[in-house]
Amino acid sequence: MAKYDDFNDNSRDATFWDVIAWGTGSVAEQNQRLECTCPASADGAGYVTKYAYVISALDAQVDVDNDALSDLELLICLTKTVNSNPYDQAEWYRIMKYNRTDLTYVQRRVGGGTPVTLWSGTWTGPTGYLRIKVSGGTIYFYEETNLRYSESYALASTTCYIYIFGYGYTGFLGMDYFDNFQALGIAVAHYLAVSEILGAVDSAARSKAMRLTVSEILGMSDSALRTAHLAQTVSEVLGMRDGVETRKHVGRLGDLPDHYREGGA
Numbered sequence: 001m002a003k004y005d006d007f008n009d010n011s012r013d014a015t016f017w018d019v020i021a022w023g024t025g026s027v028a029e030q031n032q033r034l035e036c037t038c039p040a041s042a043d044g045a046g047y048v049t050k051y052a053y054v055i056s057a058l059d060a061q062v063d064v065d066n067d068a069l070s071d072l073e074l075l076i077c078l079t080k081t082v083n084s085n086p087y088d089q090a091e092w093y094r095i096m097k098y099n100r101t102d103l104t105y106v107q108r109r110v111g112g113g114t115p116v117t118l119w120s121g122t123w124t125g126p127t128g129y130l131r132i133k134v135s136g137g138t139i140y141f142y143e144e145t146n147l148r149y150s151e152s153y154a155l156a157s158t159t160c161y162i163y164i165f166g167y168g169y170t171g172f173l174g175m176d177y178f179d180n181f182q183a184l185g186i187a188v189a190h191y192l193a194v195s196e197i198l199g200a201v202d203s204a205a206r207s208k209a210m211r212l213t214v215s216e217i218l219g220m221s222d223s224a225l226r227t228a229h230l231a232q233t234v235s236e237v238l239g240m241r242d243g244v245e246t247r248k249h250v251g252r253l254g255d256l257p258d259h260y261r262e263g264g265a
């Protein structure tokens with residue numbers, strides 16, 4: 001599926017985004033953009049995807065305006081936080097405009113180890129866009145059209161949350177903003193609400209979202225996710241409101257004695 005968000009309706013799309021904020025940081029979708037405000041040093045604020053997505057064919061980018069804050073970041077991470085700096089999570093990549101020294105940075109952290117700077121250099125300026133692309137097992141980082149760094153994808157999974165947020169530091173406080181987010185090639189890695197399926201951009205994405213093949217399920221990198229798709233718990237079956245549907249699922253349990261099966265004698 002693809003996600004585009006120009007923030008023009010001034011209302012958070014709660015099917016895709018959650019707010020992330022820590023310290024006294026706050027975020028507001030207003031003025032047709034995503035405004036991140038950090039009044040105090042070490043504050044942060046922005047959006048994080050509500051769900052993790054399979055990003056093995058990702059192409060994500062977002063416009064930034066980094067005049068005030070320390071930095072504005074586009075970050076992918078195996079784990080989710082809504083109230084702390086994703087920098088402290090164990091596995092991530094990020095590209096960021098860094099207003100404090102007029103640089104752009106590409107960094108990674110794997111396995112909770114020391115974060116590593118993969119590339120840094122003088123930025124093109126405080127505005128423009130940040131882009132992360134994943135293709136064929138390689139991850140690419142762009143500042144506008146400039147390819148800054150690429151390497152073999154090194155995180156333990158390609159099921160990731162996507163973050164866009166600003167960070168404040170002494171002398172670099174106030175409000176900066178994002179605009180025109182897009183993420184192409186993200187695959188659903190969670191159960192979808194009907195409203196999400198109906199809201200999918202194209203009909204192929206809709207139909208794909210409605211059913212996964214066994215090979216797709218087995219290809220999922222996260223075993224918990226695989227299990228969730230493969231198994232219906234007894235409580236889920238018994239909780240179905242439709243008696244016919246419940247009998248159909250119970251009837252699949254071929255190991256049960258005949259008299260427990262649907263229509264069993």
Ligand SMILES: [Ca+2]
Nearest residue numbers: 007011012013
């Ligand atoms: Ca919106």
Ligand SMILES: [Ca+2]
Nearest residue numbers: 006032033179
């Ligand atoms: Ca906009």
